[in-house]
Amino acid sequence: MFGKVLVANRGEIALRLIRGLKDIGIRSVAVYSDADRASLAVSMADEAAYLGASAASESYLCSEKILEAAKRHQAEAIHPGYGFLSENANFAAATREAGLVFIGPPAEAIRKMGSKTTARQVAIAAGAPVVPGTQERIQSIEQARETARKLGYPVLLKAAAGGGGKGMRAVDREEDLAGAWRDASSEALRAFGSDEVYLEKMVLEPRHIEIQILGDHHGNLIHLGERECSIQRRHQKVIEECPSPVMLANPELRSRMGEAAVKIARSAGYANAGTMEFLVDRDLNFYFLEMNTRLQVEHPVTELVTGLDLVEWQLRIASGERLTLKQEDVRWSGSAIECRIYAEDPENQFLPSPGTITYLHEPAGPGVRLDSGIYAGWNVPVEYDPLLAKLIAWAPSRERALGRLDRALAEYAIGGIRNNIAFFRDVLADEAFRSGVFSTAFLDGFFERRPAAKVDLEAEAAAALVAARGLGRASLSRDSQKSAWLTAGLERNLR
Amino acid sequence: MKYETLIGEVPGTIEIDGSHFRYRRADGQAIEGDVSLAGLEPGCYSVLIGGRSFRLTAGSLDVQVFDPRDLRGRKAGGASQGRQEVTAPMPGKVVRVLATVGDAVESGQGLVVVEAMKMQNEIKSRKPGRVVEVRTRPDAAVVAGEVLLVVE
Numbered sequence: 001m002f003g004k005v006l007v008a009n010r011g012e013i014a015l016r017l018i019r020g021l022k023d024i025g026i027r028s029v030a031v032y033s034d035a036d037r038a039s040l041a042v043s044m045a046d047e048a049a050y051l052g053a054s055a056a057s058e059s060y061l062c063s064e065k066i067l068e069a070a071k072r073h074q075a076e077a078i079h080p081g082y083g084f085l086s087e088n089a090n091f092a093a094a095t096r097e098a099g100l101v102f103i104g105p106p107a108e109a110i111r112k113m114g115s116k117t118t119a120r121q122v123a124i125a126a127g128a129p130v131v132p133g134t135q136e137r138i139q140s141i142e143q144a145r146e147t148a149r150k151l152g153y154p155v156l157l158k159a160a161a162g163g164g165g166k167g168m169r170a171v172d173r174e175e176d177l178a179g180a181w182r183d184a185s186s187e188a189l190r191a192f193g194s195d196e197v198y199l200e201k202m203v204l205e206p207r208h209i210e211i212q213i214l215g216d217h218h219g220n221l222i223h224l225g226e227r228e229c230s231i232q233r234r235h236q237k238v239i240e241e242c243p244s245p246v247m248l249a250n251p252e253l254r255s256r257m258g259e260a261a262v263k264i265a266r267s268a269g270y271a272n273a274g275t276m277e278f279l280v281d282r283d284l285n286f287y288f289l290e291m292n293t294r295l296q297v298e299h300p301v302t303e304l305v306t307g308l309d310l311v312e313w314q315l316r317i318a319s320g321e322r323l324t325l326k327q328e329d330v331r332w333s334g335s336a337i338e339c340r341i342y343a344e345d346p347e348n349q350f351l352p353s354p355g356t357i358t359y360l361h362e363p364a365g366p367g368v369r370l371d372s373g374i375y376a377g378w379n380v381p382v383e384y385d386p387l388l389a390k391l392i393a394w395a396p397s398r399e400r401a402l403g404r405l406d407r408a409l410a411e412y413a414i415g416g417i418r419n420n421i422a423f424f425r426d427v428l429a430d431e432a433f434r435s436g437v438f439s440t441a442f443l444d445g446f447f448e449r450r451p452a453a454k455v456d457l458e459a460e461a462a463a464a465l466v467a468a469r470g471l472g473r474a475s476l477s478r479d480s481q482k483s484a485w486l487t488a489g490l491e492r493n494l495r
Numbered sequence: 496m497k498y499e500t501l502i503g504e505v506p507g508t509i510e511i512d513g514s515h516f517r518y519r520r521a522d523g524q525a526i527e528g529d530v531s532l533a534g535l536e537p538g539c540y541s542v543l544i545g546g547r548s549f550r551l552t553a554g555s556l557d558v559q560v561f562d563p564r565d566l567r568g569r570k571a572g573g574a575s576q577g578r579q580e581v582t583a584p585m586p587g588k589v590v591r592v593l594a595t596v597g598d599a600v601e602s603g604q605g606l607v608v609v610e611a612m613k614m615q616n617e618i619k620s621r622k623p624g625r626v627v628e629v630r631t632r633p634d635a636a637v638v639a640g641e642v643l644l645v646v647e
Binding site: 234343344348349351352353354355358359361376382383384385386413415416455457458459460461462463464465466467468469470 | 616
């Protein structure tokens with residue numbers, strides 16, 4: 001095992017990794033930019049190395065500076081976390097060439113699985129289902145009609161250069177195909193400078209479910225079950241859980257998807273921790289989407305239900321140890337649900353809200369895990385992702401886990417910046433979410449269908465009394481005192 | 496002591512006499528009773544009203560309290576007529592300025608793109624009008640509330 005590891009990341013994940021290293025007696029080296037000098041990760045690590053200016057391109061994305069820091073501090077290995085350089089095959093190769101260990105998959109596997117199109121080919125070769133489609137440019141309307149007939153309606157027209165829903169059209173009937181193709185092509189041309197469009201079968205009411213896999217460098221590969229990730233805003237996950245509510249009703253689906261994920265990983269020559277993302281339709285057909293060749297943000301959900309420490313396994317595997325865990329040793333117990341706590345304003349299109357945290361009360365108690373990177377007085381930088389913390393609740397059943405999560409959210413208070421704590425309490429109160437029957441479209445129209453808030457006079461009076469007390473102390477010549485007081489419950493009532 | 500209040504969008508008054516209070520909203524709903532207020536750590540209070548316990552923290556909800564004896568009083572609510580100051584809703588960096596002085600703009604039209612926390616956000620005009628002033632430029636760092644553009 002390593003004696004010292006450099007953590008090439010920031011925020012909550014840097015702290016999670018430093019803790020994981022300390023847990024098993026490995027010395028930790030943090031890295032930091034100007035904006036992160038006073039971060040928790042830096043103060044909690046055994047050693048810290050300065051990278052450069054706050055812009056990620058000058059610091060956390062700068063492979064030379066990170067490798068140089070690792071050498072200076074005599075670290076034997078680098079853990080990249082998620083984001084930044086974690087899925088950069090060149091960085092993984094450069095780490096190896098520098099005589100250090102990259103804690104993650106081999107550079108070749110990152111290269112293969114990092115591209116959506118080659119990953120799709122690997123999956124097809126491994127016999128795993130992918131969303132049926134051509135991936136080839138539509139040349140004529142006759143060709144499009146023939147392909148659509150083979151796939152079966154509804155179909156989806158997609159821009160080859162696309163993203164963000166532009167150049168995309170859903171087509172229910174053959175009569176609409178020609179017009180939709182024309183519209184999608186011209187939209188794609190305007191948005192991406194290319195009018196290339198292809199056809200795919202449309203997955204109805206899709207759920208986004210991913211499978212965690214773990215493999216060593218000796219050919220052992222297993223899966224650790226699924227994470228349900230359908231609740232998303234701006235195509236980014238906000239709530240993840242294990243088990244997925246569909247697995248509770250269909251336990252055999254977990255082994256089928258798990259086996260498919262292991263097959264894909266095997267044919268990619270994959271080792272260490274990784275995640276296969278799938279779409280699951282309402283008839284429980286599943287289709288491989290893409291792979292994340294790194295530790296996921298939402299890995300704690302899997303840790304809580306399996307009792308395994310994924311970071312510890314990453315370290316052991318990277319140091320050459322064998323995966324002593326067999327597939328049949330993996331057990332799933334209870335239910336874990338995670339909320340991603342972001343510095344953003346859900347009541348205003350999720351606009352980011354960086355700034356100084358003036359007050360912080362963190363939840364605790366039975367079944368609650370908080371992976372956080374903040375403290376009262378911390379200035380949330382404008383340069384990076386708005387993720388502040390992850391709040392995860394575990395309980396023997398989904399219903400109890402929901403209760404515990406809501407209780408923990410009610411305890412949680414972050415002052416000074418906008419955040420999505422109260423929004424999560426609204427989601428947890430939603431009937432569709434509680435029932436477990438939802439798709440990736442869950443948040444579409446959520447704010448419109450959310451029940452109107454009831455007036456709570458006592459809560460309003462409490463807020464006014466505290467604000468007036470502040471004013472009473474201030475000089476009377478001040479023209480007005482604008483205070484910002486709330487409780488989590490009050491904020492919901494007064495939105 | 497009597498204060499005017501503005502909680503969310505709703506105006507009201509609160510009268511405080513020792514531990515007794517009376518809170519009245521403009522829509523006529525009112526309560527009165529006794530309050531117990533205890534400061535916890537800085538930025539946090541415990542308030543007991545009608546047997547209920549509230550933990551109040553300095554956060555993001557605007558609760559405004561005004562002393563009506565103050566002559567300067569409270570500013571008229573809402574934006575001034577016709578003139579619209581387009582401000583940055585959060586600190587960040589200006590990526591693009593989508594309008595120039597003299598441009599006629601529609602309500603909801605994008606005027607400036609500000610990037611913060613890896614996301615680009617389009618700041619839109621709240622009403623139709625003409626751009627009379629552009630106070631920012633691409634790559635400028637802006638603070639929350641900073642005026643970027645003026646539309647009349």
